Amino acid sequence: MIDTHTHLYDEAFIDDFDQAVERAVGAGVEHMIFPGIDSSVHERMMECAARVPDRISTAVGLHPTSVDGNWKRELDFVERCLAEQKWTAIGEIGLDRHWSDEYIREQEEVFRQQMLWASEASLPVIIHVREAHDTVFRILDSLAGSGISMKGVFHAFSGSIETYRRIKTYGDFKIGIGGVITYKNAGIAATVKDIPLEDILLETDSPWLTPVPYRGKRNESAYLLAVAEKTAAVKETDTETVDRITTSNAKKLFNLR
Numbered sequence: 442m443i444d445t446h447t448h449l450y451d452e453a454f455i456d457d458f459d460q461a462v463e464r465a466v467g468a469g470v471e472h473m474i475f476p477g478i479d480s481s482v483h484e485r486m487m488e489c490a491a492r493v494p495d496r497i498s499t500a501v502g503l504h505p506t507s508v509d510g511n512w513k514r515e516l517d518f519v520e521r522c523l524a525e526q527k528w529t530a531i532g533e534i535g536l537d538r539h540w541s542d543e544y545i546r547e548q549e550e551v552f553r554q555q556m557l558w559a560s561e562a563s564l565p566v567i568i569h570v571r572e573a574h575d576t577v578f579r580i581l582d583s584l585a586g587s588g589i590s591m592k593g594v595f596h597a598f599s600g601s602i603e604t605y606r607r608i609k610t611y612g613d614f615k616i617g618i619g620g621v622i623t624y625k626n627a628g629i630a631a632t633v634k635d636i637p638l639e640d641i642l643l644e645t646d647s648p649w650l651t652p653v654p655y656r657g658k659r660n661e662s663a664y665l666l667a668v669a670e671k672t673a674a675v676k677e678t679d680t681e682t683v684d685r686i687t688t689s690n691a692k693k694l695f696n697l698r
């Protein structure tokens with residue numbers, strides 16, 4: 442399996458990062474993608490990734506909840522990173538109105554700019570949307586109208602089947618499925634029934650969104666197996682099939698070997 446979205450570099454793993462990687466590999470996770478957030482976590486992310494370079498790929502991007510009065514400087518930082526080396530993706534980027542609306546205009550500008558950079562570099566994007574699908578679609582509509590090419594993943598997907606269908610009109614987009622699919626009252630399981638496995642990527646979003654039966658504990662990439670098993674049950678297939686197809690999806694989208 443590939444954990445396409447994990448923050449194992451988070452300080453939650455400051456004492457046992459190496460062991461968390463070992464546990465993930467032991468659980469069948471062959472590769473992990475680290476999404477960026479902002480400059481404050483960048484160095485730690487790169488140090489962690491360098492410890493197991495064959496198993497970890499990194500993305501760079503400015504997360505919507507990190508957009509504040511410093512946003513211009515932070516966006517410059519992303520631009521510099523993009524100029525310096527090759528990245529697996531630009532992310533995570535997007536819009537989040539859950540915590541605050543204060544910088545929503547700036548969030549929009551930051552998102553749009555990073556979408557343009559991704560298109561220029563032919564990189565996939567890792568999109569985070571919370572309570573802002575309409576605004577994200579308005580921006581994607583305008584980008585599509587200017588002939589901008591797009592591909593990537595809508596991570597921690599929580600939308601309806603109609604939202605999924607709309608996402609597919611913008612380009613080669615996948616749906617990131619994580620621990621929420623194991624929650625009893627989450628509607629996402631019913632939606633996943635109607636999403637083909639060819640459009641699904643597995644993710645943990647560690648250390649957050651811990652799947653059942655580990656809920657209440659810190660999430661880690663080893664728990665990806667619980668997400669794969671639940672996805673298999675929802676799709677009425679076996680875990681091996683979910684593993685094989687979603688791994689192939691991730692390798693293609695992120696250009697992994």
Ligand code: NI
Nearest residue numbers: 446476533646
């Ligand atoms: Ni994340």
